[in-house]
Amino acid sequence: MSALIYCNSMIEDPLICAKETFSIESDALIRMIDFIEEKSFNAAVKALAKAQRIAASGCGHTGIACMHLAHLLCCIEKPARFISPAEAVHGAMGFLHNGDLLIIASRGGKTTELLPLINIAKSKKVSVISITENLDSPMAQLSDVTIPLSVQREVDRYNTQGTSSFIALSAVFDALQVAVMEETGFQDTQFALIHPGGAVGERLNS
DSSP, rough: OOOGGGGTTTTHHHHHHHHHHHHHHHHHHHHHHHOHHHHHHHHHHHHHHSSSSSSEOOOOHOOOOOOHHHHHHHHHOEEEEEEEEEHTTTTGGOOOTTOOEEEEEOOOOOOOOHHHHHHHHHHHEEEEEOOOOOOTTTHHHHHSSSEEHHHOOOOOTTTOOOSSSHHHHHHHHHHHEEEHHHHHOOOHHHHHHHHSSSSHHHHHHH
């Protein structure tokens, strides 16, 4: 891949950096088209569609993607909230009850802050969906459903910043929301009621 020039030389032209970034992130999305696994994705959609309440949790960039997911779900009238891993073990897991759903995400599947959440969820009979690249990780093994993620590299020369992995995870979350909309028969008239603001609200309510 041409983007690997990051590892071999300094790039002084910002436009080249931009194009390399777009190339790497586009590749991450294209890879997910063939990598997404039907059985786990369908199981996740079914679980999301029937859940009364949904919590999403992750650290760093992954946590920000989980905030995005929680908002997406609220927009289709699936009550959801982001719970930070730190707050989760200080009482916030009380948001979830028997029959609810917890979504956790970690590229490596070994994020120590997230593992206690699985134990709490299991004790409360809360289903767990994980999204990770490491299917042998404790997180994947302990979850009821695991959606595999595949990211070749991040966009920076050191392959450390949560960039293309953030894009791929966010795309998985977008795909889940769209599939849940279809599964539940969500209508734009419902969205018009809860989103009267902005240009979207004006269009839907005109």
